[in-house]
Structure formats: C-alpha cells, structure tokens
Amino acid sequence: MTTNQREDILMTDSSLITLSVREALRDGMAEEMTRDETVFLMGEEVAEYNGAYKVSQGLLDQFGSKRVVDTPITEHGFAGLGVGAAFGGLRPIVEFMTFNFSMQAIDQIINSAAKTLYMSGGQMGCPIVFRGPNGAASRVGAQHSQCYASWYAHCPGLKVISPYSAGDAKALLKAAIRDPNPVVFLENELLYGRSFDDVSQDQDYVLPIGKALVRREGKDVTLTAFSIMVGKALEAADRLAEEGIEAEVIDLRTLRPLDVDTIIESVVKTNRIVSIEESWPFAGIGSEIAALMMEHAFDYLDAPVLRVTGADVPMPYAANLEHLALPQVDSIVEAAKAVCYRT
Amino acid sequence: MPKSLTEKEALKAYRDMLLIRRFEERASQLYGMGLIAGFCHLYIGQEAVVVGIQSVLKPQDTVITAYRDHGHMLACDMDPKGVMAELTGRSGGYSRGKGGSMHMFSREKNFFGGHGIVGAQVPIGTGLAFAHKYKEDKGVCIASMGDGASNQGQVYESYNMAALWKLPVVYVIENNHYGMGTSVERSSAGPNYYGRGQGWGIPGEKADGMILGEVREAAQRATDHARSGKGPYILEFDTYRYRGHSMSDPAKYRSKEEVEDVKIHHDPIDHFKTYMIETLKIKEDQIKAIDDEVKETVLEAVEFSKTSPEPDPSELYTDILKEKVPLQ
Numbered sequence A: 001m002t003t004n005q006r007e008d009i010l011m012t013d014s015s016l017i018t019l020s021v022r023e024a025l026r027d028g029m030a031e032e033m034t035r036d037e038t039v040f041l042m043g044e045e046v047a048e049y050n051g052a053y054k055v056s057q058g059l060l061d062q063f064g065s066k067r068v069v070d071t072p073i074t075e076h077g078f079a080g081l082g083v084g085a086a087f088g089g090l091r092p093i094v095e096f097m098t099f100n101f102s103m104q105a106i107d108q109i110i111n112s113a114a115k116t117l118y119m120s121g122g123q124m125g126c127p128i129v130f131r132g133p134n135g136a137a138s139r140v141g142a143q144h145s146q147c148y149a150s151w152y153a154h155c156p157g158l159k160v161i162s163p164y165s166a167g168d169a170k171a172l173l174k175a176a177i178r179d180p181n182p183v184v185f186l187e188n189e190l191l192y193g194r195s196f197d198d199v200s201q202d203q204d205y206v207l208p209i210g211k212a213l214v215r216r217e218g219k220d221v222t223l224t225a226f227s228i229m230v231g232k233a234l235e236a237a238d239r240l241a242e243e244g245i246e247a248e249v250i251d252l253r254t255l256r257p258l259d260v261d262t263i264i265e266s267v268v269k270t271n272r273i274v275s276i277e278e279s280w281p282f283a284g285i286g287s288e289i290a291a292l293m294m295e296h297a298f299d300y301l302d303a304p305v306l307r308v309t310g311a312d313v314p315m316p317y318a319a320n321l322e323h324l325a326l327p328q329v330d331s332i333v334e335a336a337k338a339v340c341y342r343t
Numbered sequence B: 001m002p003k004s005l006t007e008k009e010a011l012k013a014y015r016d017m018l019l020i021r022r023f024e025e026r027a028s029q030l031y032g033m034g035l036i037a038g039f040c041h042l043y044i045g046q047e048a049v050v051v052g053i054q055s056v057l058k059p060q061d062t063v064i065t066a067y068r069d070h071g072h073m074l075a076c077d078m079d080p081k082g083v084m085a086e087l088t089g090r091s092g093g094y095s096r097g098k099g100g101s102m103h104m105f106s107r108e109k110n111f112f113g114g115h116g117i118v119g120a121q122v123p124i125g126t127g128l129a130f131a132h133k134y135k136e137d138k139g140v141c142i143a144s145m146g147d148g149a150s151n152q153g154q155v156y157e158s159y160n161m162a163a164l165w166k167l168p169v170v171y172v173i174e175n176n177h178y179g180m181g182t183s184v185e186r187s188s189a190g191p192n193y194y195g196r197g198q199g200w201g202i203p204g205e206k207a208d209g210m211i212l213g214e215v216r217e218a219a220q221r222a223t224d225h226a227r228s229g230k231g232p233y234i235l236e237f238d239t240y241r242y243r244g245h246s247m248s249d250p251a252k253y254r255s256k257e258e259v260e261d262v263k264i265h266h267d268p269i270d271h272f273k274t275y276m277i278e279t280l281k282i283k284e285d286q287i288k289a290i291d292d293e294v295k296e297t298v299l300e301a302v303e304f305s306k307t308s309p310e311p312d313p314s315e316l317y318t319d320i321l322k323e324k325v326p327l328q
C-alpha cells in the first residue's frame, strides 16, 4: 500500500485536479471497485437514483447491479448483511443515506463489526466501510442533524475518519476500503458541493489513516477541527491574523486513531489550544483532546483547553435557533482570543 | 359508497380533503419563496386516506405517523395556522418553531407526531395502543407508515407484540408505490403489505385509498375489530403522491404519464366531488361555499406563518428536560 504524504505530492505532482467532494468520493469508490472485484456498494437509493445526494453518480452504469445494490429501507438488516458479507470475504461499502439512520444499525456496527476480531481471538476481521453524510445539514431538524464522531470514535475495533477537502475525501476513502478493519467514514452534506484543487488522479495514491494535517501554520494558538468545521477554523484564523494572532489549524482527518503527536507538537509550539466540533460538548471529541492535553502536554499549556461545540440541545428547526446551535466563526475567534488572554 | 355518510359528513370530508390539498399547495409556494426550508414532504394525492380514517375515529383515539404528516394533522383538526407557522419555523407553530415540518404534535388532538426516522413511529404507536388497553379507555391507535417503511424490522417486532397482547392498534400502510425513488416492486418481496400479519394471525385488507368511502368502510371494520379487544388489524391503502418525495426530488424515476393518469382518472377529491353532486345531490353552491372558506382559511394560515415572530433566542435552551437545564 502506498502511503506517501500528499504534502510531498503537492510539491511534486502537477496532476492534482479540482473536484467537488461529491465527485472525489465517487472517483475513490470507482477506482477501488475497478481494482478489487470484492468491493461492492450497498445502500438506500445508491444505484438507480445515483445516491440520495448523488455521491454514487454513474456507479450503477459502470459496475452493474451486482456490485451497486439498492436496498430496502432496512438499515439494521443491511448493515448486518454487510458484516456477514465481509466475514464471507467481500469488501462492502455500506452507505447510510445519512448517519442519523445508522442509529438503526449501530448494534451491528459495534457489536458485530467492531468486536468480532477480538472475540474470535484474531481469526475473523471485518473489512467494511460504513459511509454517508454526518452532522447537521440545513434546517432539517433534530432527528436529521447530529454528529456521530464521538459516538463511533468511542469504540475500540473501529477506525473513524472525517475528511474536509476533496483530495482527502478520496484518498482516505480509498484507504478505508483497503483497510482490513471496519471503518466509519463520516462525510458532510454541505461539503459535497464544495470544490478543492487537491485531488490526486494517481489510482495508487492513498493517505494513511490516523494522520492529521496542519492546514495553516501559526505560533500563537492551535485550532483543531474536522470535516466542515475545518473551513470555519480557517476562516477564524484569517480573522485572528488581522488582529495579530497567528493560529495553527490542524485538520484531524482521522478521529480514531487520533493523531495525538501532531496535536502535541503544535501545542508545544503555541501553548494554547481550542478544539472545534459541531457535536455536543459532553464527552465529545473536544473532551478527549482536553484530557489528552492534560496527560501529555500539561507542562506546555499556558491556558486551559477550550472547546467550541454545538449547543447542548437537540437541533432546532427555526433559522435563528439553528444558527445559535451551531459553532460559528465568531465563537471560534472569541475562544482563540480567550486562551491568548486577549479581548 | 357507504350509505352511512350523511350530507353533513360528506361536506366535512370534502372540506377536510380540500383543506389539505390547498394547504400543501401553499406550503409548496412558501418553500419556493424560501420561507420554509429543509425537508418538506407534501401529502397531495393521498388526502382520502387520512380523512377517511379520521371520519370513523372517536375522541379518545390516537394517531401517529412519519414525516409526511401535514395531512394527518389537519385531519386531526389541528389549527392550520399552527401547522403552517411550524413550517416557517415561527413561535406560533405547534412546536414553537423547534420541530419543523416533520415534527409536530398535539396532545389536545391526540396527534403524537411527526417522526423523521422511517419506521420508528410503528412501535411507538403500538405503545400508545398498550396505554389504551392499560387505561381501558376503549381507544384505538392509528399507526401509519409508508410502503418503504413497511420493510423495517421494528414493524414486525411490533406486529408480534401487538398480536401477542391483543393491543388495540390499526397499522395503516399508505402504499403510494414509492419510497423515495424506489418503487414497491424494487423494495419489497411480495406485493401485499396487508397480508404481512398472517403469521401472527393479524387480519388485514387492502382498499382503494383514492376513494373516500372505501377508506372509511375499511377503517370502520379495522377500528371495530381493534376496539372490541380482538387485537391489531392491518390496512393497506392503494394511493399515490403527486409531488416528489420531498421538495428537492425531481422524481425522475416515474413517468409523467403515470402521474398524469392518476391525477386525471383517480384524483380523490374530484372523485368525491362527483359523488357528492351525482349521488348525494349536493348543490354546487354549497360546494363553492366550502371552496371559498378553505381558501380563506389557508390564506389566514399563510399570513399567520409569515407574521408570527421567530422564537426567542432563549428558546434554544428550553424543553430539553422537564426541569430547566442550567446553562453551561
């Protein structure tokens, strides 16, 4: 498996192209399905409808109905079926129309996919990818707007990825499909249409799971984020720069295993850190980062770790309340200034 | 057509169906204007199903459904103003703007939602029936689901419990032939949803959901059965949704001809109107008066939904628990 760093490629590879996250994900799946006959895609509306959010556009035409399978609305059933198919030697990609519906199937993801390698004394293994949009879309209310990052990252036996850019989405999805373990791959509906000029066309190019990326260097404060919040963190960094604060923005990319080394390295330099995530504060990714900093970087901290999170409430529908419930650039700027003791 | 339908009942049924149709048309417009956002699933085409069922219910009966719920709420006699204002996310909405199109409730009208997770309402409806039996209030729960939802495992777990404990629940399958872009032929092995309770001895029947009288008769048999203590009943209604699954669905998976055919030959409101005029000899001007009243009612709802203020920011942290949750 190639695990070359795209940071290097960025300098050497002129073949990087611009694609939307949606297209990059589709290409990633298509390349892996071409490479490996055992890879197949299954989920609601993935085939004839080309995906509820058009992520699987064209895959049915390209690979046929044996390998691009429309399921009934039976998440618990088809997630379990995917686990069985993986036990049986296939490499399923199971799409949840959104991760909200993975709650119907969470028992199979955790009890069956994540734990069986351990319970079988290493015999079994479950190479499967559960993917789909995660987190809040826009104005779809409490049952359709939830971030599952910390839910899945909590569980040993799973890998959890949540990319931001199109290039990362493709290279990490390819890595997830090739990985011999169950991987939860958290996408974001609002990012699907966003384009990035960092997509490698090299079919063998994959990114290592478990490596964060420093998206912006800075010496004054570390901002960690994943998925759509990386964009907000970068915006906040621009604003902070205007006020003379140089923020370092770390795109976590993988949540389990978390790239603790990269975070520590940054904090050793900046001595201040703010964690940003869309999910609820309690027992969130930010709570974990705060604990890890206590354990590994306590002596380097000049201020308490701060968390910027979604409000601790089910997502409201009303436009004004939804805005208040989600982390905004303003709150990131404010938190960064607070740990810098600036007002 | 049932002889039991009096002129007054007929006029009410017509009015209720028309209210749903006009309400949904306006909701569609408001969506286009950006006043409604997110998911919005219209009930146009399926009006006879909820109105027919509601016409045989008793005050203590309970109703629960999924996200295609505006019709159920209006049929339950919930205030169109409160429903529309919830669609626009305003404080005058049934959930004070916090629920949206898919999540509205009314304890007063015994409407228990408004659920966004396909199939989840079915065991909950079974639980409402459990409560009816427990309290001996002679109530029945109507638990509605789509053809797509009918494949969720929890539906069958519910069937078993309801049959085992003889719970007063009527499972209603609104078979509109599609679950999002997937036709029933592609989602379901075996075409008969009404027969899926057989293994548990649950009686079931299928009726034409575009004909109010047929819905009403079937609903009467089903609720009589459940109310008399004999346990659950399954009703499948053959119906059709005219619009896309939600506002963002161009519905390319079916032909224009298919949709037009239903609209022209099977429209539930047209059909019932003809029946009122030809069989019940109801005069055109009586019908016209209803048309006018409905139009007015919907316009008032629209106006209210535009002028009702957004919820106060403090509402963000209310209703999380029964007690006030302290701000962190």
Ligand SMILES: Cc1ncc(C[n+]2csc(CCOP(=O)(O)OP(=O)(O)O)c2C)c(N)n1
Binding pocket: A044, A073, A075, A097, A101, A104, B068, B116, B117, B118, B119, B145, B146, B147, B148, B149, B150, B176, B178, B179, B180, B245
């Ligand atoms: C558990 C779950 N899976 C998937 C979805 C997405 N989804 C919403 S509606 C729908 C189709 C349901 O079709 P059907 O039950 O026939 O109801 P209809 O929309 O036709 O009224 C799907 C797949 C969901 N809301 N919940």
Ligand SMILES: [Mg+2]
Binding pocket: B146, B147, B148, B174, B175, B176, B177, B178, B179, B180
């Ligand atoms: Mg349907």
